[in-house]
Amino acid sequence: MKNTPIIQTIQHNWLNELKNELRDTNCVRIVSPFVTENIVRHLLDNFRGTEIQLITRYNLNDFYSGVSSIPALEKLLTENAKIKGIKDLHSKLYLFDQKSAIITSANFTNGGFFRNKEFGIKTYAAETISESISYFNELWEIDKSNLSLVEIEEWKKKVQDIRNTTIFHNPLPDYGKSYQQKLIxxxxxxxxxxxxxxxxxxxxxxxxxxxxxxxxxxxxxxxxxxxxxxxxxxxxxxxxxxxxxxxxxxxxxxxxxxxxxxxxxxxxxxxxxxxxxxxxxxxxxxxxxxxxxxxxxxxxxxxxxxxxxxxxxxxxxxxxxxxxxxxxxxxxxxxxxxxxxxxxxxxxxxxxxxxxxxxxxxxxxxxxxxxxxxxxxxxxxxx
Incomplete structure (x- = not known):
């Protein structure tokens, strides 16, 4: 990282930025409300480390509408990723060991990486990375259990049951844990x-x-x-x-x-x-x-x-x-x-x-x- 600025802005080439930071990374931590399959494929194809941790949403309405993907989470679970869900999650954060962090508006989706007009920063500043890890850990502790493939199968059935009917349906459940409930x-x-x-x-x-x-x-x-x-x-x-x-x-x-x-x-x-x-x-x-x-x-x-x-x-x-x-x-x-x-x-x-x-x-x-x-x-x- 000789002569590399301690903070860089990012407006384009999100996938390349991800791939570059994945090199020599052992643990990648991701906070993203929405996740889709193609970006998960890129992660798995380029990651050679041992641990993936993801914090996302478990709102079945997001999966029904297509802004997020159950198969993407399923693919991560089959690769031994650990996943937790938080209600009303909005932040996006990508952490690569303790060496770098990307703080951004971009979700871990095709839209976030290829289609939408997004902005963010990549930082190598030790204090900022430490604060970002603390933020991640605070979110991680809200949900006490990791997502399982059994839950994935239940969610797939609930969403598919709604797709199979033309009758007006009530909003689907949100299985994420609440930061508000944890605090108050x-x-x-x-x-x-x-x-x-x-x-x-x-x-x-x-x-x-x-x-x-x-x-x-x-x-x-x-x-x-x-x-x-x-x-x-x-x-x-x-x-x-x-x-x-x-x-x-x-x-x-x-x-x-x-x-x-x-x-x-x-x-x-x-x-x-x-x-x-x-x-x-x-x-x-x-x-x-x-x-x-x-x-x-x-x-x-x-x-x-x-x-x-x-x-x-x-x-x-x-x-x-x-x-x-x-x-x-x-x-x-x-x-x-x-x-x-x-x-x-x-x-x-x-x-x-x-x-x-x-x-x-x-x-x-x-x-x-x-x-x-x-x-x-x-x-x-x-x-």
């Missing part, structure tokens, strides 16, 4: 609970340890008691709740996370013991107990902000604003959903955004140790 689960609901009042907002130097000491956030969410004795019944066992401190600038800093227990009318009312340990709880006596809590061990300045969430996702941030958009409403203002509310229900998109932001902040700042949390009152013991 398929049956979990996500909320953000607000801590503080408008007149008691704190600045960015406020530390999460101080908030734990001053509030009961390590064992419960607290709500005011309405005149009609309305209870927070939307919370179910196992729902995820992020905890957000109200900060100056009309913003919120998300500093903690836990799981909820459904409100119990008898257990979850602050009593005398609670009032002795938490002075303000008389005004906020309705509780939702939380468990498996963790808090960012940092000041509010390093916590994910509500303003960032809304700036990035707009109406897609919250369940209610997303539903309003789907019903055709325009000029939706997500900030209005927070006014005079104790909490907010996140959309799935908002939950994914916040999970990633929170986990990144956790990796950078660490979590408050249990030894600190356990020194404080934890409410009436749970049965």
């Amino acid at each position: 689960g398929s049956n979990k609901r996500y909320f953000i609970k607000f801590f503080g009042k408008n007149e008691t907002r704190v600045d960015l130097t406020h530390h999460s340890r101080k908030e734990i000491e001053q509030s009961c956030c390590h064992y419960a969410l607290s709500f005011s008691r309405k005149s009609n004795d309305k209870r927070p019944r939307k919370y179910r066992n196992g729902d995820v709740v992020f905890m957000a401190k109200m900060i100056h600038g009309n913003d919120y800093a998300i500093f903690g996370k836990g799981y909820t227990l459904a409100h119990d009318d008898n257990r979850d009312i602050a009593g005398i013991d609670d009032q002795q340990h938490v002075s303000w709880i008389f005004d906020w006596p309705i509780l939702v107990r939380v468990y498996d809590v963790l808090f960012l061990d940092t000041t509010m300045s390093n916590c994910p902000k509500m303003s960032e969430l809304i700036s990035d996702l707009d109406y897609s941030s919250f369940k209610r604003t997303m539903e309003r958009h789907q019903r055709g409403y325009e000029n939706i203002k997500p900030w209005n959903s927070l006014r005079q509310q104790a909490d907010i229900w996140l959309s799935d998109t908002g939950a994914m955004w916040l999970e990633k932001k929170f986990n990144r902040a956790l990796a950078q700042n660490g979590q408050v140790p249990d030894s600190f949390i356990n020194q404080f009152y934890r409410g009436i013991p749970l049965d």
Whole structure:
């Protein structure tokens, strides 16, 4: 690779680029939503290594329409390739050991390699290759099992059964694993609970340890008691709740996370013991107990902000604003959903955004140790 640029753009001759990089490659890793037979034939004819790993889609509608090919996957399996499937996959990536990577718009298809107007880069930069391998491995871990020839035969039958009928048919199934389900689960609901009042907002130097000491956030969410004795019944066992401190600038800093227990009318009312340990709880006596809590061990300045969430996702941030958009409403203002509310229900998109932001902040700042949390009152013991 003497005098070879560390990064090159690619606009033409995709097959030649593939063949060149396959030379002396032992393991080729491919991410491509669509795969067709002819390009698989070129791969197998030119690859002399030992391992092929492919991440693609398992949406049978793609195979029915012809944009992707079951026989192409079958051919790869007969050559001992390992294949996994991800729902809604869109990225395209070609990795050749740890020596080079092609990042591109081109699928592993005739269209991607010969017909379409595609663009990409080939890189020999070690850091970029390392990051690309990490991305591949993250996708690879979403699907825990490799595709089998038994599954291939089942898919071929399902697609052929539809081809044999002229009757209108419902969409075929997608057997790919979901990145969203891996990150936030398929049956979990996500909320953000607000801590503080408008007149008691704190600045960015406020530390999460101080908030734990001053509030009961390590064992419960607290709500005011309405005149009609309305209870927070939307919370179910196992729902995820992020905890957000109200900060100056009309913003919120998300500093903690836990799981909820459904409100119990008898257990979850602050009593005398609670009032002795938490002075303000008389005004906020309705509780939702939380468990498996963790808090960012940092000041509010390093916590994910509500303003960032809304700036990035707009109406897609919250369940209610997303539903309003789907019903055709325009000029939706997500900030209005927070006014005079104790909490907010996140959309799935908002939950994914916040999970990633929170986990990144956790990796950078660490979590408050249990030894600190356990020194404080934890409410009436749970049965």
